[in-house]
Amino acid sequence: MAHKRLAGLTAGVVIAAAALLPQVAQAGTGADATTGRATATGRAHGGHRTVVIYRVPTRNPRTDAERLVDSGYDLLEKRQDDSLFVAGDTATAAGLRRLGFTPAIATTLTEAIPSTTPAPRALGDTYDGGYHTVTGQYSHLDTAVSQHPDLAKVVTYGQSWLKQRGRGGRDLKAICITKIQTGDCALSPNSTKPRFFLMSQIHARELTTGEMSYRWIDALTNGYGKDSAITQLMNTTEMWVVPDANPDGVDMVAAGGGNPVLQRKNADDSHGSRCGVSAYSQIGVDLNRNAGTHWNTSGTSSASCDQTYGGPASDSEVENTALENLFRQLFPAVRTGTSDTAPAPTNAKGMMITMHSDASMVLFPWEYKATVHTGNDTALRALAAHMASLTGYQYGQAGEILYNASGGTDDWTYDKLGLASFTIEIGDSDGVGCDGFTPPYSCQDSYFWPKIEPALLYAAQHATSPYSTTSAAGH
Numbered sequence: 001m002a003h004k005r006l007a008g009l010t011a012g013v014v015i016a017a018a019a020l021l022p023q024v025a026q027a028g029t030g031a032d033a034t035t036g037r038a039t040a041t042g043r044a045h046g047g048h049r050t051v052v053i054y055r056v057p058t059r060n061p062r063t064d065a066e067r068l069v070d071s072g073y074d075l076l077e078k079r080q081d082d083s084l085f086v087a088g089d090t091a092t093a094a095g096l097r098r099l100g101f102t103p104a105i106a107t108t109l110t111e112a113i114p115s116t117t118p119a120p121r122a123l124g125d126t127y128d129g130g131y132h133t134v135t136g137q138y139s140h141l142d143t144a145v146s147q148h149p150d151l152a153k154v155v156t157y158g159q160s161w162l163k164q165r166g167r168g169g170r171d172l173k174a175i176c177i178t179k180i181q182t183g184d185c186a187l188s189p190n191s192t193k194p195r196f197f198l199m200s201q202i203h204a205r206e207l208t209t210g211e212m213s214y215r216w217i218d219a220l221t222n223g224y225g226k227d228s229a230i231t232q233l234m235n236t237t238e239m240w241v242v243p244d245a246n247p248d249g250v251d252m253v254a255a256g257g258g259n260p261v262l263q264r265k266n267a268d269d270s271h272g273s274r275c276g277v278s279a280y281s282q283i284g285v286d287l288n289r290n291a292g293t294h295w296n297t298s299g300t301s302s303a304s305c306d307q308t309y310g311g312p313a314s315d316s317e318v319e320n321t322a323l324e325n326l327f328r329q330l331f332p333a334v335r336t337g338t339s340d341t342a343p344a345p346t347n348a349k350g351m352m353i354t355m356h357s358d359a360s361m362v363l364f365p366w367e368y369k370a371t372v373h374t375g376n377d378t379a380l381r382a383l384a385a386h387m388a389s390l391t392g393y394q395y396g397q398a399g400e401i402l403y404n405a406s407g408g409t410d411d412w413t414y415d416k417l418g419l420a421s422f423t424i425e426i427g428d429s430d431g432v433g434c435d436g437f438t439p440p441y442s443c444q445d446s447y448f449w450p451k452i453e454p455a456l457l458y459a460a461q462h463a464t465s466p467y468s469t470t471s472a473a474g475h
Helices: 008-017 061-070 092-098 134-147 207-223 228-236 247-254 318-330 377-391 409-417 443-461
Strands: 048-057 074-080 083-088 104-112 152-159 171-177 195-199 238-242 351-357 361-363 394-396 420-426
Touching: 048 092, 061 074, 061 083, 083 092, 134 152, 134 171, 134 207, 134 247, 152 318, 171 207, 171 318, 195 207, 195 318, 195 443, 207 228, 207 238, 207 351, 207 420, 207 443, 228 443, 238 318, 318 409, 351 409, 351 443, 361 377, 377 394, 377 420, 377 443, 409 420, 420 443
Parallel strands: 195 238, 195 351, 351 420, 361 394
Antiparallel strands: 048 083, 048 104, 074 083, 152 171, 171 238, 361 420
């Protein structure tokens, strides 16, 4: 999928637009008369399409963001002053005007239409200047174990959608990192040590997230015995990392080589036989809308070709059910109340962070609805505030600063287990030219990692007793 690397806000919006796709109907051609969104039939077999990025001035960015999401538009994470940005095609402007907005074209992009057939695995360990393929990530896990057998253990916790169907695909892998003592890294929720869980690339195209997991593994294994803070952490805490939560999707992305195919969803093509002709039409299920908590209540789509398609039912996707089973094996279910305001106990252990890009935000439950606060809101908000101070990001519930979105990982882990859970939306908050889903690879070490490393270290250090944190300074 061809796209140009551009700097600044417009660059980030352009790159994001190639992947954050607006709603596409399942039948017919032309444009929907109500929304002005594109519709299509048939399957993609090459060709090109035009992506239009609209700048949408608003009176109230928060409420207008909800209107756009609820109306099915592809709202990008980027904000500028009181303007929002929407990805669409030439028909999208008419639908936005019918909602009372005055959109203006910010930029356009012509890109190749990817095949809807899942791509073969990319050859080699890296692509697009240094980003790691699934093969590269998994080799890295094995190397960590071979070089540090006293510090690391790899666990296979399931199979991807394609592998379960004998169509290639991947095992689903995690790594446990700690100074291993008897009983450590066991698949049991009754661990002696508290656990900190980090995951990335559940949205396959969000390349920076996988690179941060890669560097976190190295920081822990290489820093033990050399860095006092890491040594203390490794002696007292288990760190778990899933570098590629959506490996089939990452394989599709990496198959583009120097022009990554911006696949957001997994490779499940059983629901969208018509996906692929019109702009933004894509196979797969959005795994971050598929989790079985408040499923399909906000910020999601029931149209199978849409980018935010939540699947035919909650937890329909094997990547999610395998991940949720791993969570249940690692963390006890301590939030016993049935209401959304029922708290986890203040002495609960453990913390989870799922990384996304590129909104420059730290988010926490509930993400499905900002007007509902968890019973642990004070502590979650304090932890998020401190991570935001370390990264220079905004913080809040998703609907407070971005938009409501249901069926996400962090809502599930908090809801079902009472686990202190966060989303870090990694982004260029300083305008240094590291915008978008595929920023120059040099941004990983020069810009992103110096921001993310202290936030991850802070979070892992608080896995012992996250809900006792009541101020942004921590304890």
